[in-house]
Amino acid sequence: MLVEPVKGQSTVVLSSEEPQVFDRERPSWGLRRFMKTTAEVEWANLWNDCLVIECEVTVIKETFDVHVPPSDLSDNLATLLEGKKGADVTFKVQGEVFSAHKILLAMRSPVFEAEFYGPLGNKGAQNGHDWLADKNWQANIWHFQQVTALKLAKILLVLRGWLGANQLLDKILVCLPIGKPNFGSKPSSPDITIDDMQPAVFRAFLHFIYTDSMPPMRDLEEDDKIEMVKHLLVAADKYGMERMKRICEGMLCKSLDVETVAAILALADQHHCSNLKDACIEFMLSSNRMNDVMASQGYAHLKRYSSDVIVDVFERAARSCKI
Incomplete structure (x- = not known):
């Protein structure tokens, strides 16, 4: 900027928004573009044959780029599905068994959410309390069971005394649940049977639930690939997975x-x-x-x-x- 000596006003002559790099590989000793000198400029800016130039320089420190690897969340979830660690639900599909995680299935599908956590789903864990895992509740149930069994045993023994040896009474006495309590962990949930889906389709369906991507189908013939996509569309519609359904629609449109x-x-x-x-x-x-x-x-x-x-x-x- 040129500074007018009398009024002290500055006039921008040259500016650059892009930083200039000064190093050994790209030496720079000046600019190729200069301001043309005119009588008007000399009259306004020269004072006693002196020219006042104001420069504003911003020094930018060198920054280092940190390489951030791409997200591997889908790979981790695929490994979780394959490894079955922490799985708490089992599906039986035409003889094949698949293990999965309720919370993840419920997060991805409103149908699974209603089945596992809805009012008709997990009746043992309503209102935030899991009664099946409550040992105090188990102890009360066991105590009631023992009292009832002992009373029934006394009645059966009296009958046995009146009737003599009786095989039916002996079998009932043996089957009465009298003994030490066994307060283990929460009983495992029963298997869920899937009758309207093939194992290969259900495996691909779980793959999409965990990874949000279609499974690889490179090994399938074109006709088999189309059939697989059809079945996955049906599954997506049944379990309310709109994104998967749209993907299947797009693939079928192209075939x-x-x-x-x-x-x-x-x-x-x-x-x-x-x-x-x-x-x-x-x-x-x-x-x-x-x-x-x-x-x-x-x-x-x-x-x-x-x-x-x-x-x-x-x-x-x-x-x-x-x-």
Whole structure:
């Protein structure tokens, strides 16, 4: 900045917002751009052949970048699922057993949340107190059980004295729960049986719940991959996992052909997938593919079980004048 000697006012001549680096690799001894000298400038800024220049310099200290690795939370959760550490619920799916964690399932799915922690779910742990793990409560129950069993035993012994040896009375006496208390930990929860899902599909479903990503399907043939995605869409709809459902919709939209579009349309209508349904109808009506679609097996199934969808297709076709 040039400083006017009389008034002391400063005029910005040159400024730079970008920092200038001065080091051995990039030496800099000045600027290539200078201010043009005019009589007006000399008259305003020269005083006794002296020029006052004001410089504002900001020195920036060198900073060091710290490399932050990418998040590995999904990998850790996948390891938790595979390792089964701390698992507190077991699923039986067509003979295969899967262990999982209730709190994580409930966090991801409103259906699991209602099942495990809703008013009809864990009845032993309501209002913040787990009665099944309360040893005082267990002791009271055990005491009541022992008193009742002893009274019943006395009655049975009196009957045995009247009736003599009796095998039925002897068996009842042996089965009475009289003995030392066993206050262990909370009993394990019963297994949950899944009848409407294949083990491979349930494994992929758990993978998404824990990692928020679709499982790798590189080893599957294209037809098997499409079938897997269909089953996962059904599971996502059943357990209220909207993000997973949308991902499956997107994958199926990219795999439409004349042989599968009718079956996928029926699936989309059944599970309220509006985006997938629109994509299927648009595919059927485009490029004069309707005749080929009507010749497929999927269309026969669609016509038999989802006739209202057929009506929707033809109504859209009539509006667009494509038939």
